[in-house]
Amino acid sequence: MELFDVYPLYDITPVKGEGAYVFDENNIEYLDLYGGHAVISVGHSHPLYVKAITDQVNKLGFYSNSIKNPLQKELAEKLETVSGVKDYSLFLCNSGAEANENALKLASFQTGKDKVIYFEKAFHGRTSGVVAVTDNEGIKAPFNKGHHAVKLAFDDTEALENELKKGDVAAVIFEVIQGVGGLDEASTEFYKKASELCEKHGAILIADEVQAGYGRTGDFFAFQKHGIRPDIISMAKGMGNGFPIGGILIDSKIQAKPGMLGTTFGGNHLACAAGIAVLEIIEKEELIGNAKALFDYVKEHAAQIPQIKKVKGRGLMIGLEFDFEIASLRKKLLFEHHVFTGAASNKKLLRILPPLNIKQEQFDVFFEALNMALS
Numbered sequence: 001m002e003l004f005d006v007y008p009l010y011d012i013t014p015v016k017g018e019g020a021y022v023f024d025e026n027n028i029e030y031l032d033l034y035g036g037h038a039v040i041s042v043g044h045s046h047p048l049y050v051k052a053i054t055d056q057v058n059k060l061g062f063y064s065n066s067i068k069n070p071l072q073k074e075l076a077e078k079l080e081t082v083s084g085v086k087d088y089s090l091f092l093c094n095s096g097a098e099a100n101e102n103a104l105k106l107a108s109f110q111t112g113k114d115k116v117i118y119f120e121k122a123f124h125g126r127t128s129g130v131v132a133v134t135d136n137e138g139i140k141a142p143f144n145k146g147h148h149a150v151k152l153a154f155d156d157t158e159a160l161e162n163e164l165k166k167g168d169v170a171a172v173i174f175e176v177i178q179g180v181g182g183l184d185e186a187s188t189e190f191y192k193k194a195s196e197l198c199e200k201h202g203a204i205l206i207a208d209e210v211q212a213g214y215g216r217t218g219d220f221f222a223f224q225k226h227g228i229r230p231d232i233i234s235m236a237k238g239m240g241n242g243f244p245i246g247g248i249l250i251d252s253k254i255q256a257k258p259g260m261l262g263t264t265f266g267g268n269h270l271a272c273a274a275g276i277a278v279l280e281i282i283e284k285e286e287l288i289g290n291a292k293a294l295f296d297y298v299k300e301h302a303a304q305i306p307q308i309k310k311v312k313g314r315g316l317m318i319g320l321e322f323d324f325e326i327a328s329l330r331k332k333l334l335f336e337h338h339v340f341t342g343a344a345s346n347k348k349l350l351r352i353l354p355p356l357n358i359k360q361e362q363f364d365v366f367f368e369a370l371n372m373a374l375s
């Protein structure tokens with residue numbers, strides 16, 4: 001059987017990983033500055049992570065989500081400690097899109113309203129509900145182009161106020177730092193005002209932390225830098241370090257009734273074991289601090305490369321904006337220098353989303369490769 005042909009594939013086959021490196025079938029080593037799109041948070045095949053999952057699968061891999069699973073509570077408690085956010089409850093699912101689907105659905109249940117505000121260049125997933133609030137016409141089928149999604153310019157407080165004033169908005173969904181869209185971040189004033197306006201007009205504020213969350217930006221959640229409190233926080237990617245797990249944190253003011261949300265696999269034993277191990281490693285190895293510190297190091301190095309016009313992002317969610325389109329540079333880095341990097345909708349932006357335990361020396365390897373690729 002052939003695979004349904006939806007992804008353009010590079011001719012590289014990683015078969016094992018260790019820390020910030022992956023190895024192909026000929027044992028050639030690749031520096032991974034992309035982490036499979038921000039998924040690899042604590043490094044490939046981290047021994048504590050591997051042990052936690054294997055120990056768990058040796059005990060019990062899955063059972064129904066309507067039967068008690070103490071690992072879910074353990075994960076929720078660990079998440080509260082490591083993230084520092086309080087008075088939320090946790091609903092577990094399996095991916096970023098699914099987390100956002102549940103966030104929107106819950107917001108609509110809570111408010112009884114049907115309109116959602118999203119922002120230019122936003123990316124919230126590809127399933128039918130959230131693709132409607134993703135700014136990419138190319139991935140929307142006619143079925144996804146409803147009348148309930150309103151797109152506004154990012155950082156435009158006035159437009160947001162005018163829309164919210166109408167009183168029919170269930171939710172405002174945003175990424176604090178846009179990932180796929182190209183690492184733009186609005187001002188603290190905008191996030192604060194958005195938060196106030198949602199409160200005033202009875203809309204639910206949803207922070208999509210699927211990519212930026214879990215320590216990547218040098219804070220546990222990217223919104224924490226702006227001093228706001230979203231009503232719902234969606235998470236996935238780094239949460240499981242490759243094991244599929246997603247979730248939403250729900251403010252205690254939002255009430256759920258039994259049966260509103262649900263999923264067969266969400267919160268299964270293996271996913272929880274992976275999720276707990278990730279949080280333990282982030283805490284023990286102080287990876288949030290590492291993410292914060294390395295950004296300055298990258299900025300210093302980038303400043304010495306004349307073709308780099310701007311360094312965007314924070315922590316280990318980095319965009320290097322060149323004065324030319326980077327498609328061939330990315331290929332050169334991958335095939336000639338064995339470094340994985342990422343692209344964005346801005347074609348001049350090279351995206352860097354490495355494991356959070358990457359070391360300074362590994363960035364030296366990258367900059368050496370980059371200088372060679374550029375010369």
Ligand code: PMP
Nearest residue numbers: 095096097123124125179210211
């Ligand atoms: N939200 C954001 C901010 C994302 O970057 C992504 C994935 N790129 C998603 C949601 C969707 O996540 P998933 O692919 O796990 O459905």
